Amino acid sequence: MMMGVCKLAVLLCLICLPVSSGSIIDRLFRRREVTGRPEFCGSYQCPNFTVVSAGEDYELRQYEPTTWVATARGNGWFSTFYMYMRLVKYTVRGYNSLELRMPMTVPIVTKISTTAPEEMMFMLPEDRQKDPPMPTNALVYIVKMPALKVYVRTFGGFASDSDYDNEILALKSSLGSDNQYEQNVAYKVGYNSPFTWFNRHNEVWLVAA
Template identity: 35%
Template sequence: MMGAGALLVLAVVCLCSSAVTAEDEASDATPAFCRNLECPKYQVVKKYEDFELRAYEPTQWVSTTMKVDLLGFGMVKSFRRLFKYISGGNIESQKINMTVPVAIYVPVNVPSANATMSFFVSPELSPPRPLDPEVYLESFPAKSVYVKSFGGYAFDYEYARQSKKLAEELTSLGIPFDNSFYVRAGYNDPFTLFNRHNEVWYTAN
């Protein structure tokens, strides 16, 4: 999700802040890769050889723009903005539990466009308005996404490689999808060394 330099910076930020589903079955239980954190609920509609189609329930997120740069400092800034919000930087000074995934919406073939970073917000909450004008709340209706999962420490180039591979697989199968952007979904903090879980998503048409 980030360059080596950004990984170190984010590790310091996190330290200072202290802070699989069966096909056609509802995932009432938290998927193992979410660990002990809340994550969006979904059903696996269909499994393919290297990816799957998931149907997500409606979701709500807290988001901010993210500047794309080689060293990943834009990512760290965006993460800190969102972390400040869930740490009480809102009109109710409410502290909100960290969730997964940390999702980054990446425009495809639009080099000058900024990405967007988002934290999932539990559907049990009515999230308070952010104090930072660069942070905003958004909601999405139920939707279906194609998801490719992979392990290890995922840096920018690996997310890009996996998203390209997923797009090629979908295209070769004649499956329609929204190719204007993809989502990078990360489920682990920088200190988790083993059993890391990463995903790339494309929205189904």
């Protein structure tokens, strides 16, 4: 019951998420460099990547180094909502050292690890990648993500935690050998506002070994 209330609260409060007209990943992007903004990013800034190769139901992407703002999950039913709101305050509301309000970007990434607390991350806008304002909340911090090669599986709909978990398992099954990806980390990736009803775009990432 309380978990349902928590999810409803998050849904109603994600008003700052961008509304995207994105769709399931177009196969035209496969096996070539993505020279423009992918359709599933809509009109919002998103990280640049190159598609290295593709399988039947996944692809291997090479992402450029990027700067993100992040926060770790705490305890309690509303921890996802609190993570989200801390990051919204830092970016959209300007709770940072420069009191600078920044636009939303996509995707919203949740990193899950067997060795560290779950983290939620927003990519910083292009003009703040090299010079991010410092957070004023001690629970919020800047993350410099190095160049990253990830296996990506795409799926649609309104994704729940269990949906993401099932898609991670499906991606692992498609890859087969455990030595192709790092065992202790995975990423849950969302691109859409809760008010986007159709053509939703979700992803799961596994870091290539």
